[in-house]
Amino acid sequence: MALSFTDDNSLFNFVVKEGNGIKGLVDSGIMEVPPRFIQPPDYRFNDQQSSSPYETMTIDLSELDGPNHDQVVKDIAHAAETLGFFQTHLKPPLTGSLTNQLKKKATYLDGVTPDPIVKYETSFIPEKEKNWMWRDFLEMTYTNDPDALEFWPNDFKEEVLEYIKTSSAMVNRLLRALIEDLGVKLDDSELNTLIGVRVVHMIFYPICPDPDLTVGIKRHSDMGTLTVLLQDDVGGLYVRKGENVSDGNEEWFEVPPTKGALVINVGDMLQILSNGRYKSAEHVVRTTSSASRVSIPIFIAPVSVAKIGPFPAMVARDGVARFKEVTYKEYTTNIREGPHGGKMALQFAST
Numbered sequence: 001m002a003l004s005f006t007d008d009n010s011l012f013n014f015v016v017k018e019g020n021g022i023k024g025l026v027d028s029g030i031m032e033v034p035p036r037f038i039q040p041p042d043y044r045f046n047d048q049q050s051s052s053p054y055e056t057m058t059i060d061l062s063e064l065d066g067p068n069h070d071q072v073v074k075d076i077a078h079a080a081e082t083l084g085f086f087q088t089h090l091k092p093p094l095t096g097s098l099t100n101q102l103k104k105k106a107t108y109l110d111g112v113t114p115d116p117i118v119k120y121e122t123s124f125i126p127e128k129e130k131n132w133m134w135r136d137f138l139e140m141t142y143t144n145d146p147d148a149l150e151f152w153p154n155d156f157k158e159e160v161l162e163y164i165k166t167s168s169a170m171v172n173r174l175l176r177a178l179i180e181d182l183g184v185k186l187d188d189s190e191l192n193t194l195i196g197v198r199v200v201h202m203i204f205y206p207i208c209p210d211p212d213l214t215v216g217i218k219r220h221s222d223m224g225t226l227t228v229l230l231q232d233d234v235g236g237l238y239v240r241k242g243e244n245v246s247d248g249n250e251e252w253f254e255v256p257p258t259k260g261a262l263v264i265n266v267g268d269m270l271q272i273l274s275n276g277r278y279k280s281a282e283h284v285v286r287t288t289s290s291a292s293r294v295s296i297p298i299f300i301a302p303v304s305v306a307k308i309g310p311f312p313a314m315v316a317r318d319g320v321a322r323f324k325e326v327t328y329k330e331y332t333t334n335i336r337e338g339p340h341g342g343k344m345a346l347q348f349a350s351t
């Protein structure tokens with residue numbers, strides 16, 4: 001008989017403490033969504049909320065080195081100013097194999113001992129959240145190559161390292177282009193401070209008995225500088241166009257799975273640095289009853305002590321500082337402890 005989890009204690013024990021995750025719930029044969037996962041109506045998301053298919057903006061970054069440099073910089077900046085999302089190609093050998101491997105192996109806690117740079121998690125902060133999200137994930141923090149090779153799970157460590165390296169090089173060029181378009185000059189060490197932290201999430205979204213009631217990830221924007229994301233072919237990531245709070249006219253687009261492509265999105269730190277010209281993208285992940293999904297974001301963020309505020313040149317040009325200076329650590333602490341969801345967290349740094 002399938003287990004039932006109508007009381008929060010037994011659910012918490014099974015999912016979090018014993019480390020079975022949501023995958024464990026689904027594998028146990030649950031037929032209904034336990035109450036803890038049911039989102040209030042305003043937080044639910046289904047694909048009827050998405051408008052016309054999103055015309056994917058795919059940018060070929062290799063053209064940054066060629067005669068089209070100026071045009072490519074403009075395209076990148078335009079994407080960052082409008083939707084805050086675009087896609088780009090990652091050269092072989094790393095394309096779909098990592099997501100396929102993750103799908104085959106997806107486990108929550110089985111068989112690997114967590115250590116300081118590897119964590120098994122579910123939802124966002126299950127101890128505090130009223131309504132849990134329908135996802136399990138493995139968090140791997142990059143410190144250096146020897147640590148990664150020693151502590152990360154054997155099944156993935158080499159490929160994830162390669163993914164991080166390829167993506168970091170790309171993000172470095174991308175950020176240079178975005179900053180170039182602002183007319184701001186940074187030296188290498190200033191730039192490196194903004195992309196000094198790299199955290200990988202290997203996310204597993206199990207199939208869900210009632211997708212209308214749940215979300216894979218709630219509406220949010222990413223807190224760092226830029227996020228790079230590899231998704232499998234299931235789909236379910238939606239991005240919001242525009243950011244006016246609840247004007248009743250929200251438009252959402254699905255970011256379509258595209259073979260060999262990486263999704264890039266702007267994080268809150270880049271919105272602050274650019275004094276609001278670049279927009280961190282609000283996005284959401286729905287659940288489905290037909291297929292489990294995997295995605296592998298790399299969150300690229302400033303080092304925790306970095307003081308993040310609008311570039312002085314932007315403030316001078318705009319005549320106003322739209323954000324105050326905060327350290328990245330203060331910002332992330334506020335997200336964990338204060339109000340978040342949608343783009344609420346940015347208000348913490350707003351003037």
Ligand SMILES: O=C(O)CCC(=O)C(=O)O
Binds near residue numbers: 201217237
């Ligand atoms: O799974 C996805 O496509 C998006 C994941 C995401 O938004 C996040 O982890 O912040």
Ligand SMILES: [Fe+2]
Binds near residue numbers: 220221222283
């Ligand atoms: Fe995200």
